[in-house]
Amino acid sequence: MTDLECLAYSVGHADDGICLLVRIGVHRILLDCGITNISLLTNEIKQLLPADIVLCSHAHSDHAQGLLALHQTFPQLPIYASETTTKLLPLNWPELPISEVPDFCQPLPWHSPVELRSDLTVELFPAGHLPGATAFLLTYTRENRTYKLLYTGDFFLSNSRLVEGLPLADLRGLKPDILIIEGSYGTARYPHRRQLENNLAERIYQAITSGTSVILPTPPSGLGQELLMLLRSHHYFTGRDLDIWVEEKVARGCDLYLQLLSQFPTTVQNFAQYQPLFWDEKIKPRVLRRSPEQFPATEKPYILIADRDTDLSQYLLNQDNSIIILLPERPGKISQELNFAHTETYLLTDHCDGLGTTQLIHNLRPQHIIFVHGCPNYLADLTNLEELRNRYKLHSPANGTLVELPIGETFIVPTLPETNYEGELNELETEVIISLPQSITNDNRWPNFADTGLVEVRWQGEELVVRGISQRELLSQSSDRFISPELDCCGNCLHYRGQHCSNPVSALYGFKVTSDGYCPMFESIHFPFTSTGETETND
Numbered sequence: 374m375t376d377l378e379c380l381a382y383s384v385g386h387a388d389d390g391i392c393l394l395v396r397i398g399v400h401r402i403l404l405d406c407g408i409t410n411i412s413l414l415t416n417e418i419k420q421l422l423p424a425d426i427v428l429c430s431h432a433h434s435d436h437a438q439g440l441l442a443l444h445q446t447f448p449q450l451p452i453y454a455s456e457t458t459t460k461l462l463p464l465n466w467p468e469l470p471i472s473e474v475p476d477f478c479q480p481l482p483w484h485s486p487v488e489l490r491s492d493l494t495v496e497l498f499p500a501g502h503l504p505g506a507t508a509f510l511l512t513y514t515r516e517n518r519t520y521k522l523l524y525t526g527d528f529f530l531s532n533s534r535l536v537e538g539l540p541l542a543d544l545r546g547l548k549p550d551i552l553i554i555e556g557s558y559g560t561a562r563y564p565h566r567r568q569l570e571n572n573l574a575e576r577i578y579q580a581i582t583s584g585t586s587v588i589l590p591t592p593p594s595g596l597g598q599e600l601l602m603l604l605r606s607h608h609y610f611t612g613r614d615l616d617i618w619v620e621e622k623v624a625r626g627c628d629l630y631l632q633l634l635s636q637f638p639t640t641v642q643n644f645a646q647y648q649p650l651f652w653d654e655k656i657k658p659r660v661l662r663r664s665p666e667q668f669p670a671t672e673k674p675y676i677l678i679a680d681r682d683t684d685l686s687q688y689l690l691n692q693d694n695s696i697i698i699l700l701p702e703r704p705g706k707i708s709q710e711l712n713f714a715h716t717e718t719y720l721l722t723d724h725c726d727g728l729g730t731t732q733l734i735h736n737l738r739p740q741h742i743i744f745v746h747g748c749p750n751y752l753a754d755l756t757n758l759e760e761l762r763n764r765y766k767l768h769s770p771a772n773g774t775l776v777e778l779p780i781g782e783t784f785i786v787p788t789l790p791e792t793n794y795e796g797e798l799n800e801l802e803t804e805v806i807i808s809l810p811q812s813i814t815n816d817n818r819w820p821n822f823a824d825t826g827l828v829e830v831r832w833q834g835e836e837l838v839v840r841g842i843s844q845r846e847l848l849s850q851s852s853d854r855f856i857s858p859e860l861d862c863c864g865n866c867l868h869y870r871g872q873h874c875s876n877p878v879s880a881l882y883g884f885k886v887t888s889d890g891y892c893p894m895f896e897s898i899h900f901p902f903t904s905t906g907e908t909e910t911n912d
Contacts, residue, residue: 377778381770382413385746390435397513400493403427404524406439422450429454430526431506432461444477456480457505457636464593467622501529501538502723503595521549530729531566534602537638545736550780552739558704559751560727573719578609586674586696590681597623597678598630615658618669622680624662627651741778744769750818864888867896
């Protein structure tokens with residue numbers, strides 16, 4: 374029997390990257406290298422390569438950041454990716470000028486089987502999610518028997534602003550022996566991508582029209598460029614007298630995107646024929662590169678696409694207008710924590726939700742499925758789906774686990790832990806009480822759900838969905854409550870900017886303060902009152 378197995382160096386739980394070693398017969402293929410420390414792949418005998426071939430699915434850091442170190446340690450190890458991915462890879466090493474990053478990754482064409490070895494071929498299919506993102510189909514032939522393995526990397530069936538979705542029709546009925554697939558969103562269901570874009574555009578529009586600037590921290594490639602295209606083309610912003618600033622790391626990604634224009638959807642190429650895709654100081658809204666010498670003017674609201682690792686305090690102190698920070702929500706992961714009150718999250722999906730994931734699986738009809746890339750609970754939700762358990766052999770390995778993949782054996786449905794809970798519902802005169810068993814608190818998701826003891830309930834079709842309200846959301850709701858203009862407090866003070874005191878004569882100068890705080894240096898923004906409440910007069 375041909376040996377088929379997968380060694381999960383890192384499966385992408387929490388903030389870990391993806392790094393998988395699959396063995397097909399005599400061949401060892403490394404799928405992605407998104408780990409920061411490649412010591413797992415090295416050994417005392419430097420001549421012994423950790424794999425025969427490396428395939429990189431796309432240029433995001435959690436899939437590619439370890440490739441440069443891997444190449445420097447094993448320069449003879451061949452590394453392959455799509456042409457677009459090879460161009461975007463340097464964004465993973467911002468400490469190096471792009472011209473100094475060695476060209477170590479070999480490009481492969483789309484939709485054309487390439488012979489890597491005499492009995493092993495690889496074919497690339499667009500995976501959506503990010504320009505150049507790839508689903509790899511490996512085909513191994515031995516003794517008149519063909520074995521197929523499909524690795525999706527990160528994938529998205531829906532179209533986004535700069536990327537067309539995975540072409541499901543090209544893969545339908547493929548019947549791979551092994552499918553290695555991401556489960557970032559678990560079984561959750563989300564609205565269509567375009568609806569989420571409209572929701573985000575409306576929130577930004579509300580902020581700008583109320584005189585509030587918006588800061589959007591993003592990674593160097595992907596989300597930042599998607600947001601720029603949204604802001605450039607959405608009817609809320611076209612023709613509006615508005616400055617959109619872009620920090621340097623994200624700007625580097627924009628520059629590389631401009632070199633790959635022929636790889637983008639036709640709609641994007643048509644847009645670029647009539648106006649610049651990104652940098653434009655003439656057509657409104659203006660898109661400007663933020664350099665150390667150029668700081669966004671504070672006389673009017675602006676939008677800033679910031680690097681996700683930047684220190685945002687430089688924008689929040691001594692500003693003439695208020696600022697809101699919008700953070701991308703990562704289902705199953707904790708969003709970046711910032712010590713600023715005006716912080717909200719938004720969801721802009723770039724992975725398939727539960728419906729899209731199962732749709733792809735049923736169209737492929739594999740024998741084995743290995744779920745990776747997602748929080749363990751989300752992956753467990755997928756492996757517990759009865760519609761999958763009854764048809765396929767499911768695996769969700771932890772880091773360091775070796776998964777053996779026998780082909781053609783009798784399928785025995787695995788026994789998995791129960792994740793459904795039975796409770797009781799009591800309808801009283803003034804309220805409805807739902808009682809659940811104590812065992813639900815054993816799940817490590819419970820502390821986040823029950824953080825404040827408050828929940829939000831909504832209908833989703835015929836089902837009732839219960840969602841816990843976090844402290845951040847509760848504080849955000851509290852900070853928006855009405856404050857009487859006659860009340861002497863920081864929220865009504867002339868020097869209250871971005872939740873910080875900007876009065877140099879106040880003992881609170883430069884510190885974060887609550888809207889209901891107070892100090893003797895109070896000056897009302899609404900009325901010419903003194904701190905004692907008496908109207909000022911000129912003698």
